[in-house]
Amino acid sequence: MMKRTTIQLWCEKYGEALAAAGTLIFILLALVTGTVSEIWSVSFYLLAYVSGGWLKLKDGIVTLVRDKDLDVNLLMIAAAVGAASIGYWSEGAVLIFIFALSGALETFTMNRSSRDISALMELKPEHANVLRNGEEVNVPVEELQIGDLILVRPGERIPADGMITEGSSAVNQASITGESLPVDKVRGDEVFAGTVNGQGVLYVEVTQSSDSTLFSKIIRLVQEAQSEMPKSQRFIEKFERIYAKVIILATLALIFVPFLLFGVLWEDVFYRAMVFLVVASPCALVASIMPATLSAISNSARKGMLFKGGAHLDHISRIKVIAFDKTGTLTKGELSVTDVVPYAGLCEHELLQATAALETLSTHPIAKAIVQKADACRSEDDFDDAWMRPTDYQALTGLGIAARMGGMRWRVGKPKFIMPADEENDVHGVVRSLQQQGKTVIVVQREEEIAGIIALQDRIRPQAKVMVQQLKRIGIQVAMLTGDQEQTAAAIAKEADIELVFAELMPEDKLDIVKKLKAQYGEVAMVGDGVNDAPALAAASVGIAMGATGSDAALETADMVLMNDDLDNIKHAILLGRRTQSIVKQNIIFASVVISALIITNFVFGVPLPLGVVGHEGSTILVILNGLRLLKS
Template sequence: MQATSKQLPKPIARQGNAQQPRTPKPRRFDPRAMLSNREMQAALGSGLLMLIAWAVSGWSEVLSVLIYVISYTVGGWIKAKEGVETLVKDRDLDVNLLMIAAALGAASIGYWNEGAMLIFIFAMSGALESYTMERSKKDISSLMALKPATAVRIEQGAMSEVPIDLLAVGDLLLVRPGELIPADGKVYRGESAVNQASITGESLPVEKTTGSEVFAGTVNGEGPLYIEVTTAAEHTLFAKIIKMVEEAETEVPDSQRFIKRLEAVYARVVVLVTVILIVLPPFVLDWSWSNTFYKAMVFLVVASPCALVSSIMPAMLSAISKSARKGILFKGGVHLENMAKVTVVAFDKTGTLTEGIPQVTDFIAGEGYSRDELLAVSASIEKLSRHPLAEAIVRLAEEERVELYSTHESKSVTGWGIEGWINGRLWRIGKTNVLDEAAAAVEGERHASWKAVRKQLESEGKTVSLILEGDHIAGMIALQDTVRPQAEVAVRKLQKLGIKVAMLTGDREATAAVMAGRTGVDLVFADLLPEDKVTHIKALREQYGHVIMVGDGVNDAPALATATVGMGMGMKGSGAALEIADVVLMNDNIEEIASTIELARRTQRIVKQNMIFAVTVILTLILSNFLQGIALPFGVVGHEGSTILVILNGLRLLR
């Protein structure tokens, strides 16, 4: 790219009225945010009115009842509305209607304060759960507020502000200091530190210079940047994240679906038993009507499944929220639930355990061929491919300023390599497996010598490709990828959790074995086509149970879909991989996988604790009501208090 190919105006200072985006900060508990929650305000208002009504009850019974009615309305309106909507739309009973019915029942026999207390605590627990969900959604989707609306586009040296929807690939943009970067692109000119926390979760700004990649929704630092757009607005990484967030907000884990189904049945049973308790005891046990109705109302309160219903989602949302802060996006709670069960993590090699930027280490020309000629031929054919190995060969040709040829009928050979015609001759570049074929059109001695060269190169951990002119071997190329600095640490952390680590690669066994030795993986599967990866993932699931597949390329997409949980690399991952993945590592930091699995397991433990605690409290209160008899206020505090406790237990994950 030549600097003279575009007319660049001088950098312009940011206008005084330009919007200064806020740098995202980690969220901690904020009482002001909780108090601004509408449901929390209603709950607190209800509680205050309850205290006032109780205080004036000795002075004026009528005024006290009037204030109690207002307290019921303020605290119970939202829940009553939700209950009626469920009844009308879904023809189902839920805990909201049960609680409102219990409160009205208590009031009907003169227990106004107990009913108001029930409404207050029930509204408070609902407000806490609502706050948890709101906070979690903000942690997951706070970057939505960073969606740029316009961009400064440069055309023929003139600048104009345009909506981002009108940007096209190749457009040149100016991003002033402190402004949001409006599109995915590459820095054309300028130097600055860019805050990428909204996309990758990185806490420190990343230095950007000419040629660096930048992403929509990130914040430019102190220097102006000229950016060339590389991706249309609807396909940016930012747009993909927003889609993931929308999926995460609608997908419900299996355990929560089960609880929802149970709630509908359970609520009907509670209502039926309550009616029976109201009707039968006066005739069968000779109880007074008021005593019977009182015990029925206590049962209605303590038997309601509020705590059980709240056992799962606050904990799940808290865990998803915590992961989002670290740049790990879940597309729903079901994937967090599945992640807690995994026993094997399978990595694709290139771009996952390695950097995915291989370099040509050896370029060997056969007898009768010139190295420059073979490099020109190889780069001419490979320039049409987006494969990392192909790009490495093209980079080498560019560095050595080799003049390329015109290529005809170039096409990919699935699972092997690429071929094309140059000056009437067919050239093929691909895997060296032709050396192992009995029908290889090469004399025995030369055949053996090429195999010896391949063996030596592969023993050094290099990937080897063969250059063929027709069926004749013309040369050999060796390339090597660099292991990610954190790969060995990531593998070791997973193994400490008792998880087996597998590596799936299309490389030959010798190359894969060297890479396995460097990273410490337990299982190695080499010479794989995309369909082979799917086969091995299925086999791992059958042998070990639940499997996570971590990948970044189009060829990993089928395996990601087959695994229990598919995990995609967000920074360098292909669109297909991100589309299919259930979880996305936005900063490609694979060493966070182990801590995410730990978080998923901890979440499951908290959910189990909550469910056991909730069921125990419900059964204890029901038995106490029938065997000994408990006061309605005690039933209210015991039952609704348990609901608040399970919500707070789930909120522990946000620490």
């Protein structure tokens, strides 16, 4: 297959928009020159027909030749030509313009959604450092084979799924699991492609080929989920083709049956048939949806809600359940110190400052949170003494740190690192109580005695609980999906007043749960911010991404983006979608009634073409004005 040129790609992207703009310009020129020269006016109308109609005519012919079927493209062209054939050039040109404009808007939406997995692909590792015959070789990830030994340096992205054979480190798996903290990895642990190595050097044995990695599966899940055509779209396509066939056949019947069987004059039957073709054209029906949808999209954009297409407004109006990712969505995605419990004669301030001094040399998120908290509480004369400078510093991956400070030996780390598991005392009870609240707990030891406990937690967003209550009031069920452990998930869910909680999830698990929720409740929205949320966002009826903190993959995959991460806008988006659908239904009913009335009247009494045009164009203008009301809602 030949590679498409830049000009071809540019035409595919902007061709229909230019065609619609050209049609409008030629219509205006025809109106201006109409008072001077009829020839010039007709010439400009012909150019308007060609400008706006040739792409649709081509599509209609392709459908006719390839599928042996008629579609709405040929119907609209026939209606426009029919209007022109009886001298109503302007009406036909306006019909062409409206149709060309709708095509341009559809193309724009498709171009936006076609980039859905581009950000995912950018995160996919391209090269790996492989150890072969004692030498390090840099190769493309596609050339990796199962059993290869790869070297991953600190800060590098792990290029393949595998098992650690040597080394230890904290690995940031947020892109895969959504966990809020890096996970400590040691020899024998599994690692995934696309995750980021922390401070240690890892030797990893490849266990999956490049096209079988978990990261590659995420990309495929997004593609598969987005390839599923909604039922409403299939119905619309089927309806358009049936409608086109009926109108074309009816027009032909109106022309030839009276002329051949009843001897009616050709001029009379052709005139009445062309009137029928004009009044039966679905201009008002088309205008019933697009102006209202565009008005709602413009309205939502001003309030920080970006819809990527009009169909998503329809879907969000029917939402029954909204599933939220936890980390970075319901929560801020940043650890903060929540509890400081001192022992051994220390006060809270002394414990916090001493622990921060020990953690200053660490880059772990827990250490950063403690140092940040200590800095916020520090006074000008706090602890500048030499005894607050640690020496003999050791970082024990997966456990904690050890150092000497002030002539004493200190250790900071996980409870299992500091306290024997076979002992039971008051400190164990405090640790368990904090862990049951979903908090991350570290213990500080000075010499042989416990100096204190510090607990940290990812804070819930201030508006999350109010937002959940508002959604429940308008009849929406709320669920939470997270890769974090059950205790942490349960604590956050309780604080946010969420009953449906799903924890310890991988990306494919989130996708499965979204599908189950859709089967159980109906339309489901998914709100997320990470790469790991992308498959679920794509599979949901409406995928909603956090615009300020969301990953590129989430932003590209989502159907709607909260530009300022304001969760309150989710309720406004649902209500706006409901109001949009209400107005669309009003327009469709009104347009259908007018078209039906004109068609029936034309059959029974005969409608003069000017009256038919007034009825047709008037109904179109009225439904557009009704849709524009959404600009101020």
